Amino acid sequence: MSLRLATLASASALILAACGGSQPGGDAAGAPAGAEEKVLNVYNWSDYVADDTIANFEAATGIRVNYDVYAENETLETKLTAGGSGYDVVFPSARPFAQRQIRAGLYAPLDKAKLPNLQHLDPAIMAGLADIDPDNAHIVPYMWGTTGLGINVDKVTAALGADAPLDSWGLLFDPANAAKLASCGIHVLDDDQEAFSAALIWLGRDPNAGSADEIDAVREAYAAIRPHIRTFNNAEYKDALANGDACLVMGYSGDIGQARDVAIEAAEATGRAAPDLRYVIPKEGAVRWMDVIAIPKDARHPGNAHAFVNYLMQPEVIAAITDHVAYANANLAATDLIDPEIAADTGVYPPEDVRERLVDPVSLPDDMQRQRVRAWTGIKSGR
Numbered sequence: 001m002s003l004r005l006a007t008l009a010s011a012s013a014l015i016l017a018a019c020g021g022s023q024p025g026g027d028a029a030g031a032p033a034g035a036e037e038k039v040l041n042v043y044n045w046s047d048y049v050a051d052d053t054i055a056n057f058e059a060a061t062g063i064r065v066n067y068d069v070y071a072e073n074e075t076l077e078t079k080l081t082a083g084g085s086g087y088d089v090v091f092p093s094a095r096p097f098a099q100r101q102i103r104a105g106l107y108a109p110l111d112k113a114k115l116p117n118l119q120h121l122d123p124a125i126m127a128g129l130a131d132i133d134p135d136n137a138h139i140v141p142y143m144w145g146t147t148g149l150g151i152n153v154d155k156v157t158a159a160l161g162a163d164a165p166l167d168s169w170g171l172l173f174d175p176a177n178a179a180k181l182a183s184c185g186i187h188v189l190d191d192d193q194e195a196f197s198a199a200l201i202w203l204g205r206d207p208n209a210g211s212a213d214e215i216d217a218v219r220e221a222y223a224a225i226r227p228h229i230r231t232f233n234n235a236e237y238k239d240a241l242a243n244g245d246a247c248l249v250m251g252y253s254g255d256i257g258q259a260r261d262v263a264i265e266a267a268e269a270t271g272r273a274a275p276d277l278r279y280v281i282p283k284e285g286a287v288r289w290m291d292v293i294a295i296p297k298d299a300r301h302p303g304n305a306h307a308f309v310n311y312l313m314q315p316e317v318i319a320a321i322t323d324h325v326a327y328a329n330a331n332l333a334a335t336d337l338i339d340p341e342i343a344a345d346t347g348v349y350p351p352e353d354v355r356e357r358l359v360d361p362v363s364l365p366d367d368m369q370r371q372r373v374r375a376w377t378g379i380k381s382g383r
Contacts, residue, residue, distance in 0.1 A: 096363030117313035184247035210368030257326030
């Protein structure tokens with residue numbers, strides 16, 4: 001698959017629809033209500049919209065978008081809890097971040113009359129969010145995926161042999177494997193939730209555990225491989241995998257797909273053979289995550305924010321985003337519009353037997369979470 005823009009015809013259709021050309025089911029983006037200035041401040045993860053998403057929205061509505069990005073949920077949470085973040089739309093991960101942010105009253109209730117495209121969303125996914133957001137009052141599902149392993153197959157098998165366990169967390173957590181892969185580059189996410197859960201799954205324990213003995217077990221698991229880990233990061237690992245500076249990464253499903261696309265395009269441009277980069281959901285299980293859209297309670301442009309959220313739920317718009325970022329979306333009406341290669345990719349849309357091995361993160365008690373964060377800081381520093 002390749003990173004690509006939406007066709008001009010599709011973009012034109014979206015603009016016409018949003019500017020007043022009626023479509024069945026309320027698919028028009030709509031104009032903001034009231035006398036709000038034509039400005040929208042968006043705070044999102046990096047590489048999380050298509051190349052033309054923002055430009056098309058601006059053309060369709062006349063609303064100028066100020067678009068900032070972040071790499072960690074904690075960065076967003078710090079801005080929200082400090083108050084006066086200045087953002088109108090944000091994209092937190094549902095669990096545990098949006099869960100506790102809703103509980104803290106950081107988000108405005110959604111005006112669902114301004115969100116007619118809610119009708120396109122998967123009822124099962126909406127029901128699955130109701131436990132953290134009763135009546136789906138504050139958040140809208142955006143993208144979902146898993147955290148697993150990104151592998152340069154040629155480099156890994158060269159180091160470990162043809163029988164290397166490509167489908168197991170043991171590829172990372174077995175010290176013998178990590179030692180042999182250190183020279184070609186191992187990168188791990190800088191995220192205590194994802195990293196703790198992966199280690200606990202490998203150890204056969206509850207990935208949402210936070211007691212002292214589980215924390216000690218995770219420390220020991222990372223201490224055994226810490227000398228072989230090149231970096232802990234949430235963004236640079238994609239480039240490292242794509243350009244050959246890493247052969248094994250713990251990463252997000254869509255990020256690995258993007259890295260593979262970049263590597264293929266670079267190989268085509270130079271006439272080289274593309275590396276075999278794969279995303280693997282380990283057989284032991286993995287964390288399933290979901291990112292959502294929310295409007296901060298102090299948003300200065302709530303009408304524009306609703307227009308933007310509704311725009312993102314247009315099937316054509318969200319399908320183009322999935323094609324670009326290689327993450328699954330929650331929009332049932334978009335499924336038939338997605339690139340068939342992506343829709344059939346089991347790393348993006350896992351089959352049912354794989355979904356049964358996925359786990360959702362939970363919000364830990366504050367004292368346990370603090371202990372995890374302290375332990376993770378020590379793991380990264382090698383203490």
